[in-house]
Amino acid sequence: xxxxxxxxxxxxxxxGLVSCRAGRVPSGTAPAVVNGSAVVYIEAYRDLAVNExxxxxxPASITLAQGMLESDYGRSSLARMANNHFGIKCHxxxxxxxxxxxxxxxxECFRKYQRPEESFQDHSDFLRSGSRYSFLFxxxxxxxxxxxxxxxxxxxxxxxxxxxxxxxxxxxNNLYLLDRGxxxxxxxxxxxxxxxPAPVSTEAKISGPPSATGTTITFGxxxxxxxxxxxxxxxxxxxxxxxxxxxxxxxEFQLLKRDLARYNDLNEDFIPVAGQxxxxxxxxxxxxxxxxxxxxxxxxxxxxISQKYGIRLKSLLELNRMTExxxxxxxxxxxxxxxxxxx
Numbered sequence: 001x002x003x004x005x006x007x008x009x010x011x012x013x014x015x016g017l018v019s020c021r022a023g024r025v026p027s028g029t030a031p032a033v034v035n036g037s038a039v040v041y042i043e044a045y046r047d048l049a050v051n052e053x054x055x056x057x058x059p060a061s062i063t064l065a066q067g068m069l070e071s072d073y074g075r076s077s078l079a080r081m082a083n084n085h086f087g088i089k090c091h092x093x094x095x096x097x098x099x100x101x102x103x104x105x106x107x108e109c110f111r112k113y114q115r116p117e118e119s120f121q122d123h124s125d126f127l128r129s130g131s132r133y134s135f136l137f138x139x140x141x142x143x144x145x146x147x148x149x150x151x152x153x154x155x156x157x158x159x160x161x162x163x164x165x166x167x168x169x170x171x172x173n174n175l176y177l178l179d180r181g182x183x184x185x186x187x188x189x190x191x192x193x194x195x196x197p198a199p200v201s202t203e204a205k206i207s208g209p210p211s212a213t214g215t216t217i218t219f220g221x222x223x224x225x226x227x228x229x230x231x232x233x234x235x236x237x238x239x240x241x242x243x244x245x246x247x248x249x250x251x252e253f254q255l256l257k258r259d260l261a262r263y264n265d266l267n268e269d270f271i272p273v274a275g276q277x278x279x280x281x282x283x284x285x286x287x288x289x290x291x292x293x294x295x296x297x298x299x300x301x302x303x304x305i306s307q308k309y310g311i312r313l314k315s316l317l318e319l320n321r322m323t324e325x326x327x328x329x330x331x332x333x334x335x336x337x338x339x340x341x342x343x
Contacts, residue, residue, distance in 0.1 A: 038169070038172070042068075042173060045067060045120070046060070046064065052123075058127055059142070061175035062151070063124070064170075064175050065170045065175060066086055066123070069166060070087040071087075072297070075304075078099065078299070080275060082112035083113040083119050088111050096111060132154045135154075144179065148162075158298065159297065159331055161295075233288045237278060237280060238278055240273060242274040245272065246271070249280075253280045255280065263281060263283065265307075285315040293333045294334045296334055301328075305334055321339070
């Protein structure tokens with residue numbers, strides 16, 4: 001399964017999805033190692049981020065790193081149901097559609113968009129028009145570290161490690177090359193691909209021609225090249241295709257009526273969403289070797305973490321000595337293999 005997934009990602013890269021511009025990679029740059037989710041997210045939204053950089057002045061590396069972090073590579077409920085990739089709340093003056101979700105407070109108001117492109121454009125405008133972010137545009141647009149620390153200082157997120165998280169994603173994925181207009185070299189995916197982004201619509205077009213042929217690539221095109229069955233923590237899973245129903249998935253994989261809900265710790269009446277990660281066999285009681293703990297990011301729930309690592313939600317709660325209704329706080333260490341120490 002893993003080899004097949006990597007082969008597909010290699011095809012994506014070799015088929016022209018990585019743009020080449022005149023220039024060179026800075027000397028001393030070590031090849032980064034990233035996961036398959038980052039690769040697909042970057043290939044889907046890279047050109048959109050570059051276009052926004054040209055239009056607004058927000059570095060493409062910052063836009064993509066924030067998008068990956070805030071939306072969990074497009075898998076968060078805000079990204080899937082509201083096309084909101086940057087966690088932007090309603091604030092005063094917002095007159096567009098909204099979505100309610102628990103965050104720092106219960107039932108907070110978030111902006112909702114028809115397409116991901118609108119989210120990227122609004123993110124640029126949000127930074128550009130906000131007085132507390134105005135100083136960012138006096139910084140060197142290629143100094144992504146200064147931008148990352150500036151976003152944290154301006155209060156974009158409450159996570160005390162927010163700047164370092166942004167910088168890490170930029171450097172792991174060589175995103176700084178996009179800011180400099182040099183050749184973009186995609187980082188090598190990890191051997192264990194956990195999951196892919198989950199778009200709202202597989203027909204949402206990505207701005208700009210990412211291939212030499214000039215053909216517009218849609219998220220549906222990326223999904224079409226993704227293997228039907230993949231593996232995470234030695235558990236098989238799929239990504240829901242646009243228009244698929246629970247009954248159709250159950251029939252395809254010969255599952256009992258309650259299996260999908262039980263395997264994924266969901267309510268029995270749940271409705272699959274395009275791009276959603278669904279396990280088609282029981283998850284494990286702990287993560288694979290090498291993954292001792294996870295640091296919770298803003299907006300993450302225990303269910304999201306259980307899906308990310310292929311662990312039963314009940315087992316994950318027990319490992320962390322948490323009650324059924326408990327949720328992590330930003331920066332909290334979530335144990336994945338051993339029971340959380342008492343001290």
